[in-house]
Amino acid sequence: MASIVPISQSVGANRIIPTVAIPHPLGNPTLDEKGEKALRRKLVEKALDALHTDVKEQTVF
Amino acid sequence: MAYRVIHYINQFFGGIGGEEKADIAPEVRDGVAGPGMGLAKLLGDKAEIVATIICGDNYCVGNQEEVGKFIVDTLKKYNADALIAGPAFNAGRYGMASGFACSAAAAAGYTTLTGMYPENPGVELYKANTYIVPTTDSAAGMGKALPVMAALFAKILSGEKLGTAEAEGYIERGVRINTFYEEVGAERAVAMLLKKIKGEPFTTEYKMPVFDRVTPRPGVKDLSKATIALVTSGGIVPMGNPDHIAASSARNYGGYEIDGVTDLVSGKYQTAHGGYDQTYANQDPDRVLPVDVLRDLEKEGKIGKLYHTFYTTVGNGTAVGNAKKWGEEIGKQLKDNNVQAVILTST
Amino acid sequence: MNLELHKVAVRQLAFGAKTGVSNGVLTVNKEELKALLLKDDRLAAVEFDLAHPGDSTRIMPVKDAIEPRCKLEGQGEVFPGFIGPVESVGSGKTLVLEGMAVLTTGRLVAPQEGIVDMTGPGAPYTPFSQTCNLVVVLTPREDIKLHHAEETCRMAGLKTAHYLASQCKAAKADHTESYDFPPLTQAMQAYPGLPKVAYVYMLQSQGLLHDTWVYGVDAKRTLPTLISPTETMDGAIISGNCVSACDKNNTYVHLNNPIIKALYKRHGKEINFVGVVITNENVTLADKQRSSSYAIKLAEMLGVDAAVISEEGFGNPDADLVLNCVKAEKAGIKTVLVTDEYAGANGASQSLADSCQEGNAVVTGGNANETIVLPPMAKVIGDIGQADVIAGGFFGSKRPDGSLEVEIQAILAATNELGFSKIGAYTI
Numbered sequence: 001m002a003s004i005v006p007i008s009q010s011v012g013a014n015r016i017i018p019t020v021a022i023p024h025p026l027g028n029p030t031l032d033e034k035g036e037k038a039l040r041r042k043l044v045e046k047a048l049d050a051l052h053t054d055v056k057e058q059t060v061f
Numbered sequence: 062m063a064y065r066v067i068h069y070i071n072q073f074f075g076g077i078g079g080e081e082k083a084d085i086a087p088e089v090r091d092g093v094a095g096p097g098m099g100l101a102k103l104l105g106d107k108a109e110i111v112a113t114i115i116c117g118d119n120y121c122v123g124n125q126e127e128v129g130k131f132i133v134d135t136l137k138k139y140n141a142d143a144l145i146a147g148p149a150f151n152a153g154r155y156g157m158a159s160g161f162a163c164s165a166a167a168a169a170g171y172t173t174l175t176g177m178y179p180e181n182p183g184v185e186l187y188k189a190n191t192y193i194v195p196t197t198d199s200a201a202g203m204g205k206a207l208p209v210m211a212a213l214f215a216k217i218l219s220g221e222k223l224g225t226a227e228a229e230g231y232i233e234r235g236v237r238i239n240t241f242y243e244e245v246g247a248e249r250a251v252a253m254l255l256k257k258i259k260g261e262p263f264t265t266e267y268k269m270p271v272f273d274r275v276t277p278r279p280g281v282k283d284l285s286k287a288t289i290a291l292v293t294s295g296g297i298v299p300m301g302n303p304d305h306i307a308a309s310s311a312r313n314y315g316g317y318e319i320d321g322v323t324d325l326v327s328g329k330y331q332t333a334h335g336g337y338d339q340t341y342a343n344q345d346p347d348r349v350l351p352v353d354v355l356r357d358l359e360k361e362g363k364i365g366k367l368y369h370t371f372y373t374t375v376g377n378g379t380a381v382g383n384a385k386k387w388g389e390e391i392g393k394q395l396k397d398n399n400v401q402a403v404i405l406t407s408t
Numbered sequence: 409m410n411l412e413l414h415k416v417a418v419r420q421l422a423f424g425a426k427t428g429v430s431n432g433v434l435t436v437n438k439e440e441l442k443a444l445l446l447k448d449d450r451l452a453a454v455e456f457d458l459a460h461p462g463d464s465t466r467i468m469p470v471k472d473a474i475e476p477r478c479k480l481e482g483q484g485e486v487f488p489g490f491i492g493p494v495e496s497v498g499s500g501k502t503l504v505l506e507g508m509a510v511l512t513t514g515r516l517v518a519p520q521e522g523i524v525d526m527t528g529p530g531a532p533y534t535p536f537s538q539t540c541n542l543v544v545v546l547t548p549r550e551d552i553k554l555h556h557a558e559e560t561c562r563m564a565g566l567k568t569a570h571y572l573a574s575q576c577k578a579a580k581a582d583h584t585e586s587y588d589f590p591p592l593t594q595a596m597q598a599y600p601g602l603p604k605v606a607y608v609y610m611l612q613s614q615g616l617l618h619d620t621w622v623y624g625v626d627a628k629r630t631l632p633t634l635i636s637p638t639e640t641m642d643g644a645i646i647s648g649n650c651v652s653a654c655d656k657n658n659t660y661v662h663l664n665n666p667i668i669k670a671l672y673k674r675h676g677k678e679i680n681f682v683g684v685v686i687t688n689e690n691v692t693l694a695d696k697q698r699s700s701s702y703a704i705k706l707a708e709m710l711g712v713d714a715a716v717i718s719e720e721g722f723g724n725p726d727a728d729l730v731l732n733c734v735k736a737e738k739a740g741i742k743t744v745l746v747t748d749e750y751a752g753a754n755g756a757s758q759s760l761a762d763s764c765q766e767g768n769a770v771v772t773g774g775n776a777n778e779t780i781v782l783p784p785m786a787k788v789i790g791d792i793g794q795a796d797v798i799a800g801g802f803f804g805s806k807r808p809d810g811s812l813e814v815e816i817q818a819i820l821a822a823t824n825e826l827g828f829s830k831i832g833a834y835t836i
Binding site for chain 2: 532554555603605614615616617618651652665666667669670671673674678679691713714715716718722723724742743744746747749750751752753754755756757758759760763764765767768769770771772773774775776777778815816817824825826827828829830831832833834835836
């Protein structure tokens with residue numbers, strides 16, 4: 001889970017989940033607490049989906 | 062003054078025996094032995110081989126700590142300046158032993174050189190630590206290898222500035238060395254640009270990096286039964302950074318138990334990372350390491366379990382070599398503890 | 409636009425009753441300067457110290473370095489948006505106190521800032537071992553927020569630099585440099601046959617202690633834009649940036665950008681230097697994509713054949729560098745990249761976090777991970793305790809005898825990516 005996808009691709013990550021921003025990949029300080037947690041949950045669920053999925057090559061989810 | 066040199070060879074070239082003697086412990090003999098005779102002639106009055114270490118290849122590879130100490134002690138005992146090893150040609154374990162011997166001596170500050178076939182596994186393992194002259198794949202190439210090794214060794218010992226690997230005839234070590242050029246960087250940049258514009262040949266000061274690739278693992282069939290671990294390069298640590306992970310160029314990683322922790326709260330956890338604005342991570346460390354959400358998912362049965370420990374380091378100017386080593390260590394610990402999947406967060 | 413830099417050489421600093429320069433000696437009235445700085449009620453205390461080349465003095469942690477400048481003639485005032493009004497600068501006459509720097513230090517927020525050794529093995533790595541330095545030791549009030557403490561210290565440096573130059577307006581310049589930047593209509597027609605070259609100037613813009621300001625605007629909130637090179641000489645770009653001090657552009661190097669200088673040197677002879685594009689290095693991918701596309705589009709609008717692209721910082725900004733390079737080369741603009749390296753203490757790791765085939769012409773400021781032992785100095789200005797938490801230091805950096813074992817990353821401007829120094833690296 002990383003914000004700068006081209007770096008994840010360059011260094012060879014296989015399952016890549018784009019995130020929000022470098023200082024807060026899994027959060028967004030402009031949202032309220034509930035909204036921010038919902039956003040984080042969505043991203044983590046996406047990561048779980050990626051872990052569940054078979055991939056043959058580097059994949060951005 | 063002639064430099065004082067120790068020569069490292071294996072049991073075979075030391076005349077002790079073949080494969081059946083590969084587990085002999087290191088011993089030291091005054092003066093030259095085996096290929097050292099030819100080497101000594103070629104070095105002439107520039108360097109003297111004062112002693113020869115003979116060690117079984119298997120023994121060296123299997124007892125690195127002990128052999129490394131033996132090598133450094135011998136160098137000290139003989140008041141030597143340098144170590145030369147092999148050549149090992151395409152003998153895999155001899156290559157690894159020669160490379161290791163040079164690495165151990167180099168780490169103690171000695172000048173080192175060895176020779177081996179470019180595809181010998183010892184090259185990839187040790188080329189960063191020592192000069193390696195390429196040789197043929199068999200000892201039939203001894204006569205060709207020794208003069209090249211001797212000439213380069215003499216040059217390195219004399220402290221003469223070396224040219225590129227290609228020009229000097231050693232295997233490129235892939236090691237970056239700082240230097241002060243004649244011109245400032247800006248002048249060098251504009252001069253290089255002019256050449257590039259005119260279509261003239263130019264030499265980049267750094268060739269763009271190449272990174273490893275790994276085959277993707279198959280997906281995890283049933284996440285509701287899986288143990289999932291959290292690992293981060295975002296520097297989230299317990300408050301106070303107990304293992305002193307550095308803000309940049311980290312020298313270590315930490316593993317922290319989170320049994321019973323349902324949320325990473327400000328004041329109990331923080332970031333140690335110096336490469337980004339810490340404000341947001343310190344306000345709510347879950348923004349970097351989503352423990353709160355994974356606990357919810359665990360409770361709901363969407364995942365089997367969140368692993369009891371998270372691993373963390375600071376990915377900020379951190380050498381890929383270190384990151385790779387720690388990744389392997391963390392991976393092994395997780396695998397040994399039956400973790401099926403890892404969520405890695407990066408800042 | 410035409411800017412004349414009236415450079416007054418400073419070879420020595422002293423404290424005294426009246427601030428002014430005479431025969432290469434700059435005298436500073438401490439009390440007057442202190443009163444000026446303490447007008448900012450967010451500051452609890454200010455002290456001053458002096459450091460000259462060759463002194464057995466260590467200054468750390470240094471936050472910013474600034475060259476004293478002020479306008480003599482022409483629109484606006486230096487450091488627009490901070491000292492001067494938000495009027496365009498870059499034309500007329502500007503006084504420069506050359507050979508000296510204002511260095512700001514003090515315990516601010518960790519991790520932060522760099523080391524300057526005035527002598528010994530660390531000195532060749534920093535350009536500020538060669539300048540006479542007025543060190544401003546700042547203590548912000550404890551009850552103010554970090555962002556405000558940073559701003560307070562940043563402003564104190566700019567105020568000091570402007571104050572010193574302003575008190576020397578009557579001084580006769582030792583030499584004058586003139587820089588011309590004509591309207592684009594003229595620039596485009598000038599020097600037919602010479603290749604048109606632009607400079608793509610990347611500014612770090614990633615948050616607290618990782619920021620850069622342009623005319624008072626936080627660079628992360630800007631689209632890439634054109635700037636006259638003469639504007640940079642009047643302090644249109646200033647640093648709010650001091651983590652991993654080796655490759656952050658302090659205000660001094662922005663004022664004296666060596667790439668701009670090198671391009672001017674060949675202007676009209678080998679190249680036609682037609683413009684500077686400033687762009688940022690933000691923390692989201694969308695921003696990086698937008699800024700790189702926009703910056704290179706501006707270079708295309710200028711119709712340039714080639715460009716020098718300089719990075720600031722390392723890690724994720726390597727992605728900005730690569731995006732700029734790939735987009736420029738795809739647009740037919742030949743590039744040289746100026747960066748630095750994080751190849752590990754042994755130099756054997758990959759130096760950059762991102763990579764592209766198009767980046768075949770790279771100039772480097774060296775490997776920031778190289779370690780160095782800095783012997784004890786007779787005098788330390790600032791706070792040596794910070795060695796353990798500054799970027800490039802590590803726990804245990806400070807040895808019992810007062811020496812420091814650090815990566816050159818901790819030394820101010822050691823691997824500067826504007827190519828300010830002679831340092832570089834090669835592969836063995």
